[in-house]
Every structure is written in C-alpha cells, then in structure tokens.
Amino acid sequence: MDQKTRNELLKLFKSKLNEAMRLYLETCTRCGVCTEACHVYASTGQVKHIAAYRSEIIRRLYKKYFKIRGKLWPSLSESKELTDVALEELFEAAYSCTGCRRCMVYCPFGIDTQMLMSIAKLLLIGANTEPEILTLLADTSVEKGKSIDLFKEGFLQGIKNLEKEVVKKWKAEAGDSVIPVDVMGADILYVALAGAHSIIPAAAIFNAAGENWTLSFFEAVNFGAFVGDPTKTKLILDRIINEALRLKVKEVCICECGTAFRVMKQLSGKQPFKVSSITEVHARYFKEGRIKIDPGKFNTAITYHDPCQLARNAGVMDEPRYILSQMTKDFRDMTPDPTYNWCCGGGGGLVALGDETIDFRMKSARVKADQVKKTEARILATACENCHSQLSDLNDHYKMNVEVKFLSSMIADALVSE
Amino acid sequence: MSDDIKVDKSLDLKGLACPMPVVKVSKGIKEVEIGQVIAAVTTDPGSLTDFPAWAKTSGNEILKSEQDGNEITFYIQRKS
Ligand code: SF4
Ligand code: SF4
Numbered sequence: 001m002d003q004k005t006r007n008e009l010l011k012l013f014k015s016k017l018n019e020a021m022r023l024y025l026e027t028c029t030r031c032g033v034c035t036e037a038c039h040v041y042a043s044t045g046q047v048k049h050i051a052a053y054r055s056e057i058i059r060r061l062y063k064k065y066f067k068i069r070g071k072l073w074p075s076l077s078e079s080k081e082l083t084d085v086a087l088e089e090l091f092e093a094a095y096s097c098t099g100c101r102r103c104m105v106y107c108p109f110g111i112d113t114q115m116l117m118s119i120a121k122l123l124l125i126g127a128n129t130e131p132e133i134l135t136l137l138a139d140t141s142v143e144k145g146k147s148i149d150l151f152k153e154g155f156l157q158g159i160k161n162l163e164k165e166v167v168k169k170w171k172a173e174a175g176d177s178v179i180p181v182d183v184m185g186a187d188i189l190y191v192a193l194a195g196a197h198s199i200i201p202a203a204a205i206f207n208a209a210g211e212n213w214t215l216s217f218f219e220a221v222n223f224g225a226f227v228g229d230p231t232k233t234k235l236i237l238d239r240i241i242n243e244a245l246r247l248k249v250k251e252v253c254i255c256e257c258g259t260a261f262r263v264m265k266q267l268s269g270k271q272p273f274k275v276s277s278i279t280e281v282h283a284r285y286f287k288e289g290r291i292k293i294d295p296g297k298f299n300t301a302i303t304y305h306d307p308c309q310l311a312r313n314a315g316v317m318d319e320p321r322y323i324l325s326q327m328t329k330d331f332r333d334m335t336p337d338p339t340y341n342w343c344c345g346g347g348g349g350l351v352a353l354g355d356e357t358i359d360f361r362m363k364s365a366r367v368k369a370d371q372v373k374k375t376e377a378r379i380l381a382t383a384c385e386n387c388h389s390q391l392s393d394l395n396d397h398y399k400m401n402v403e404v405k406f407l408s409s410m411i412a413d414a415l416v417s418e
Numbered sequence: 419m420s421d422d423i424k425v426d427k428s429l430d431l432k433g434l435a436c437p438m439p440v441v442k443v444s445k446g447i448k449e450v451e452i453g454q455v456i457a458a459v460t461t462d463p464g465s466l467t468d469f470p471a472w473a474k475t476s477g478n479e480i481l482k483s484e485q486d487g488n489e490i491t492f493y494i495q496r497k498s
Contacts (some may be wrong), residue, residue, distance in 0.1 A: 041475055101479040137437050143471040151467035154483070158463030161488050194464020196488070221463055257436075328461060352437050388475060389435050 001084050005127065005203045009082060010065055012126045016119045017066065020329040023063045024116055027109045028030055028052055034103040039342045040096055040392075051103035051113045054093035058116050061086065076158070087127055092309055094120035094228070095131065096360065098347030100308035117348075121228025134227035134349050141223055142232055145239035148217055155217060156181060162196055169204035169412050179203050182247070183214035188281070189273075191220040191240055191260070194387055198255050201412030202278060208415050209290040213253075216243055220260035220370075221385070226349035230350040244273050253281050256406055258309030259347070260386040265314055278311060282411055283319035286326055293327065297414035301330040303377035304407075305368075305391060306338045307384030308347060320383055320407055327410060332375040342368045344382075346390025361390060362397045371396035383407045419432060423481055423493045426454040432461045432489065439465050441470050442473055447496050455481065458492045 014315045016024075030052060036042055040049040047053055057080070063069070064079030079088060099114035124130040135315045144151065162176040177198065180186070190206065190213055192198040199215065224232030244252050251274045254261040261277045268275060285291045302324055310316045317338040324331045336340060345365025350357045372380055372394075379403040380395070382388055393405045429446045431439040439460045442483045446456050462468070466483070469492050473480045477498040 133441055133444060135441060136472070139475040140440060140468060140472040143475045144467055147474070148467070152472050154466035154470070155463065157485065158466040158490065161485070162463060192464075194439070194462045194468055195434075195436050196461060196463060198436070199463065217467070219436065219468070223437070234497065352441065354438065354441050385436055 001082065001087075006082050009123050009126045012122050013061065017120060020112070021115060021119070022137050024055070024111045025059050028055065028059065028111055029109075031108065031234030034107050034111075035285060037103045037106040039100070039102065039367050040098075040364040043364045049364070050094060053321050054097055055088050055113050055116045055268065057086070058119050061170060065357060068175040081156075087129055089122065090120040090131060091124055093117065094124065095348070095350070096344050096364070098308070098345060098350060099372065100347055102134050102340065102343060103309070105312065106196035118228050122203045122230070125229055126249055130227055131349065131353055134223055134352060135229070136234065138223035138227055138229060138232040141221075141236045141239075145235060148239075151323065152217065157331060158328070159174065159199070159215065160228065161202055162200055166203040167195070167208070169201065170208045170415055176207065178207065180214045181217070183212075184247055186212050186214035186247060186249050187249045188213040188253050189216055189244050190214070190253045190255070190278075191218060191264075192255045193221060193257060194219050194415055198385065198404070199410065201406070201409045202255065204412045205282060205285070205291060205408065207416045209285045214247060214249070215241060218243065220254050220257045220264075221354070222260055222263045223349075223396060225259055225263050226352060233263065233267070237263060240264065241268055241271065244271070244307070251276055253278055256383045256385055256388075256408055258314075258386065261313045262309040277314070277316050277383070278408055279310070279316055279319050282408065283322050286323060293411060293413070293414035294416045295327065298328055298379060299314060300328070300379055301332055301375070301377040302328045302379040303332045303334055303372065303375040303402075305334070305344060305380060305382040305387055306341045306373070307382060307387045308341070308343050310384060311338045311341065320381070323407060323411065324381065327414060332377045334375055336370050343372050344368050344390040344394070346386050351386045351389045358393065359394065365390070365394055366398070369394050369400055372402060373398070378402055380404050381407045381410060423455055425457040425493065426450045427456045429456060429458040431458055434460070434462075436462075436464075440468055443469065443472065443494065444476065444484075447476070447494060450496050452496050452498065454494055455495050458494060459487050460490050460492070462490075464491070469494075
C-alpha cells in the first residue's frame with residue numbers, strides 16, 4: 001500500500017473517532033467475557049471469531065496512528081501498521097461479524113463490536129476492497145431515489161398485478177383501492193421490500209384493519225448500512241423520509257426487515273412522523289380489535305426467532321410474542337431469552353452475498369440451529385427477510401424440521417371478518 | 419419470449435427473496451460477452467424499478483421488458 005492510500009484511509013478512520021468509538025477502543029480489559037457470546041465463535045471455536053479478537057485488529061491500528069505511545073514505541077504498545085495484509089484481516093473480521101451485538105450485552109463495559117467493525121468496513125470501502133455487490137446494491141437504491149419518475153409507471157403496473165392476490169386474502173370494500181400508492185395525507189406510509197410476499201399480506205392486513213395507508217415507491221432495505229457507507233446509508237434513508245414528508249403521513253411503517261427498521265428508527269432524526277415496525281403496527285391492530293383471526297388456523301407448536309436488529313438493537317420483543325399468543329396455545333420461547341437470543345448468522349450483509357457465504361453462514365450458526373431444535377416447535381416464525389432467508393437455509397442444512405414463516409404472512413392467512 | 423431479440427443466457431429469478439434478483443442478474447451479466455443479451459424472468463414487482471436503476475448504475479442496457487401476469491421478463495444487453 002502506498003503512503004497516499006494509507007493517508008486517505010487514516011482520514012476515514014479518523015472520521016469515525018467520536019467519543020463512543022474512542023471509549024470502545026480504549027476500555028477493553030481482555031476479560032474474555034465476550035468470547036462465548038459470539039455465535040460465530042460458539043459454533044466454530046476459532047480464535048479469529050472471538051469478538052475482542054476482531055476489535056483488536058482495529059485497536060492496534062488505532063494505537064499506531066492515533067495514540068502518542070503507539071507512534072513513539074510501536075513495539076511496546078502492540079500497535080499495527082496499516083498494510084494490505086491488515087486490510088485482509090479487517091475484511092475477514094468485518095465480514096464474519098453479523099453485527100448482532102450479542103457480545104455487547106455480555107461485555108461489562110458495553111463495548112460495541114459492531115460499531116468497531118464499521119471502521120473496518122469504511123476502510124475497506126476506501127481501499128475498494130469491500131464486497132462489490134453490496135456497493136452495487138446500495139448504488140442501485142440511490143439511483144432509484146434520483147430517477148424515481150422514470151420508473152414510477154412500471155412500478156404501478158407491477159403493483160396492479162398483485163391486487164388479485166391481496167383480495168384473495170381480504171376482500172376490499174367496494175371503491176377502496178387495494179394497494180394505494182402516493183396517497184396525500186395517508187396515516188401510514190408502508191415501506192416494503194421488492195418482493196410480492198412483502199406487499200400482499202401487509203396490504204391484506206391494512207385493508208382488514210380499515211387503515212388509511214399508502215405504499216412507498218421505495219424498498220425499505222438499506223444496503224448502504226450493510227456495506228458500512230454512511231453517505232449512501234443517508235441517501236437511501238432520505239428517499240423514504242422525503243416521501244413521508246411530501247405525503248404528510250403520520251407514521252412510517254417499515255416492513256419485516258430488521259436493518260431497515262433499525263436504520264429508520266435510529267438515524268432518521270426528529271421528524272413530524274412516527275416510525276414503527278410492521279410487527280408493532282400489527283400488535284396494535286390486535287389490541288384495538290381492528291383485526292380478527294381464526295385462532296385455530298395454526299394448530300401446532302410455534303416458536304419465534306428475534307431478529308437482532310429488531311429485538312436486541314431496536315427493542316421490539318413483546319409485540320411478536322403478544323401476536324403469537326393470539327395465534328397459538330402452544331408458543332414455545334427459545335432459551336436464552338430475546339436479549340440474549342442467538343443471531344441467525346445471516347446479518348451484516350452475509351445473506352445478500354448469497355452463495356459466496358453459504359458455507360460460512362451454515363457453520364457459524366450451528367448454535368442457532370440447536371436453539372431452534374430444542375423448542376421442538378413445528379413453525380419457526382420471524383419478522384425479518386434476512387433472517388427468514390438464513391433460517392430457511394439452516395432448516396435445510398441442519399434438518400430443523402420446521403416451517404419458516406413470516407409473522408405477517410401468518411396473520412394474513414388467518415384473517416377472518418368476524 | 420421476444421422474437422426480435424437473440425438471447426444468449428436465460429435466468430430464472432422467479433420467487434427469489436430480496437435482494438437476490440439483482441444479485442443474480444449482476445452475476446449473470448458477467449457470464450456473457452459484451453454485446454450479448456440475457457433474459458431474466460422475475461416475479462418481483464419491485465424489479466420494475468430495481469432493474470432499470472441497476473442497469474443505469476452498472477452501465478448495462480435493458481433492451482425491453484415484458485409482463486405476462488405476475489412474470490416480468492427483462493432483456494438486458496451487457497455493455498461494459
Ligand atoms: S467482554 Fe468487553 S472488555 Fe471483556 S474482552 Fe470482550 S470486549 Fe473486552
Ligand atoms: S456483533 Fe455478533 S457476530 Fe459480531 S462479534 Fe459480536 S456477537 Fe459476534
């Protein structure tokens with residue numbers, strides 16, 4: 001690596017050094033409490049997968065370039081040179097961490113390994129060594145924001161084609177739009193994913209609840225966050241914020257995508273609208289008696305996987321349990337509980353990397369498969385696209401003998417009018 | 419199928435979850451030569467905005483798209 005590149009990367013490093021980050025970099029006592037907390041280490045037993053080991057790579061660079069001691073006495077301070085080899089180590093550390101933050105709840109100092117890995121991801125972007133496909137996906141989302149008028153018509157046609165499917169689940173009242181789009185003053189702006197499965201059940205439930213809603217032109221997922229690019233994360237988020245402001249909606253409801261919800265909830269700043277996950281909205285409909293379901297529809301044992309970004313990292317834990325308590329008499333929670341729940345092993349962009357990461361995703365999530373199997377449930381519900389994909393792969397790989405289902409699809413399938 | 423376009427590779431992306439249609443089409447386009455055409459079939463309504471935006475970003479060209487019920491076929495020419 002030449003000096004110019006190194007200097008540019010160090011500038012990026014510096015841009016991440018806020019107070020919290022410095023604290024995380026300076027307080028690790030190497031107590032080892034986080035060792036068993038990481039599902040990757042717990043499944044593979046490899047030292048390089050220990051949370052504190054990952055962070056140590058960042059920490060040594062920090063010592064070398066941002067601490068006097070490391071600058072003057074590198075050998076005494078365990079500091080490390082930023083080289084091409086260091087970049088390879090950063091890649092390995094960052095893209096084997098799903099950002100689940102389980103280690104953080106165990107660490108006595110609350111050190112956030114996911115945050116530290118965001119330094120690694122930013123350096124990889126600066127060196128053009130990040131996974132190319134994640135950047136391409138982020139750029140595609142940004143482009144959509146810039147040129148939405150060019151693509152609107154095609155989107156509206158695609159949506160029209162889904163209406164029949166929605167009506168099969170819930171017959172709309174005469175005159176009602178089945179999938180409303182671009183409705184000024186709607187109460188809820190629903191931000192879905194590209195797939196029909198993210199739109200059809202949600203539309204049926206909104207219509208059953210008599211909601212005044214409108215579907216966003218944009219997809220909820222934020223690939224800028226997966227690849228760790230703060231500028232793109234913001235641009236992708238702003239598309240939705242601007243649409244919500246333009247339509248003057250009261251609430252933005254994010255579909256079953258954990259990262260999309262966490263990013264919207266935590267990074268959208270003070271806005272005149274509320275941000276909710278679709279799971280929270282559905283729990284509200286049940287509580288207010290706005291939707292009714294056939295409680296005998298799923299006559300079997302059901303368990304629930306808490307998506308890390310929705311539960312541990314954004315606090316949505318009670319709502320899915322409340323919903324499932326309406327749907328089955330045999331709900332079996334996993335052990336340990338939601339705060340300490342094992343990650344599915346697919347976060348941090350790993351699922352989006354598809355076949356490239358499948359071996360690693362399967363090996364590193366053995367503890368998740370064991371946790372599911374112990375419940376002996378036959379349905380494994382969840383509320384995140386990423387988790388759903390990963391859990392379906394785990395189900396095949398580890399023969400978990402469950403049906404992996406989206407919570408919203410289960411509600412839509414069980415809807416009744418009285 | 420479109421009669422006037424010669425297809426060099428076909429991709430069945432029906433029923434795939436987000437973001438696999440775009441991921442697979444990005445990989446698929448690299449498996450044909452510059453100037454050649456792939457036909458990608460999806461069932462995602464979002465692909466009607468995702469694919470044109472992806473083509474613009476990645477420097478490829480959508481020659482044509484056809485809808486048949488829920489199935490959408492994109493004819494994409496590799497340009498770079
Ligand atoms: S638990 Fe916290 S302080 Fe202890 S080794 Fe892990 S990161 Fe360091
Ligand atoms: S955030 Fe999750 S995957 Fe990353 S080191 Fe901590 S426990 Fe492991």
